Amino acid sequence: MTSDALAHLQTDPVLAQIIAETPLIKPAASFIDVPxxxxxxxxxxxxxxxxxxxxxxxxxxxxxxxxxxxxxxxxxxxxxxxxxxxxxxxxxxxxxxxxxxxxxxxxxxxxxxxxxxxxxxxxxxxxxxxxxxxxxxxxxxxxxxxxxxxxVLDRPDVFPVDDLVVRQKIVRAYDLTETGRPLYKRLQEIAAPWRPYRTLACRYFWRWKPLAS
Incomplete structure (x- = not known):
């Protein structure tokens, strides 16, 4: 995690709030015992x-x-x-x-x-x-x-829009009401400004625990 990546993601005020209230643990490397x-x-x-x-x-x-x-x-x-x-x-x-x-x-x-x-x-x-x-x-x-x-490959700018948890968390965070294709389009629009650090943004959404409404 770099300060540049965080500073970039925090230009999105919604994501900035999520980052502020969500501790992030670096995932363990996969199969370090394997060549x-x-x-x-x-x-x-x-x-x-x-x-x-x-x-x-x-x-x-x-x-x-x-x-x-x-x-x-x-x-x-x-x-x-x-x-x-x-x-x-x-x-x-x-x-x-x-x-x-x-x-x-x-x-x-x-x-x-x-x-x-x-x-x-x-x-x-x-x-x-x-x-x-x-x-x-x-x-x-x-x-x-x-x-x-x-x-595994540690790519920094992946946005798994088909991931159910990521999708549900973004819908919750941004109060989205779209469904189907319009929802997928809106998700891509929201995530576009996070480039080139969308992987890190998604890691925050996976760990974010929104308060019950």
Whole structure:
């Protein structure tokens, strides 16, 4: 977090008030125990495991998934793409994965065998180029890639308009009444002045706890 970023965001009086009343904790780096070349790949696996379930359940399932690739029962390893594809459906199901998520994880592995899937490879791409690069993976949508851009690739100007929490918080903060496409247009208009620090703005909205009306 830089003083320049905060000063820029605080030119929006609504956001300035939210910043003033919201403590912000820097998120922990993802997979610091994993070589950088594997972090994007592993983050994609984790993002698929965590889809549509609670954080607690996702953490437990992903831990059991990683244990399938460990030399000891207590350790948490992680598979190479080839190792993942060698696991049977029954073995992967034993970690608590649904059939659909197994297919999605296998899609990540297949993509990684056919295409570079490293932070270094995507580092020169624009945010939108990263989105388009990863969208062919089954189970990976725009929101998933935007979370990777924000928390794995540390991109500073991502605005995940499809994120329900961000959307609801902005609607609340700015007393918006639009719905559907007009709402999405209005959200983009509100966020435009936050460039090039929209990632930081969204982190404040995620942590902001509005007072009950």
């Amino acid at each position: 950088e070349a594997d972090r994007l790949y592993l983050a994609l696996l984790e993002s698929i495991v965590s889809q549509q379930i609670s954080v607690k359940a996702a953490d437990a399932i992903f831990r059991r998934f990683r244990m399938l690739f460990s030399e000891t029962a207590e350790a948490e390893g992680y598979p190479s793409p080839a190792q993942l594809l060698l696991k049977t459906t029954d073995e992967l199901r034993s970690a608590g994965l649904s059939f659909q998520k197994i297919k999605y994880l296998q899609s990540v592995a297949e993509f990684a065998l056919a295409n570079p899937l490293t932070i270094a490879h995507v580092s020169e791409m624009t945010d939108e180029e990263v989105v388009q690069y990863l969208l062919p993976i089954k189970g990976v949508g725009r929101w998933t890639v935007e979370m990777l851009l924000m928390f």
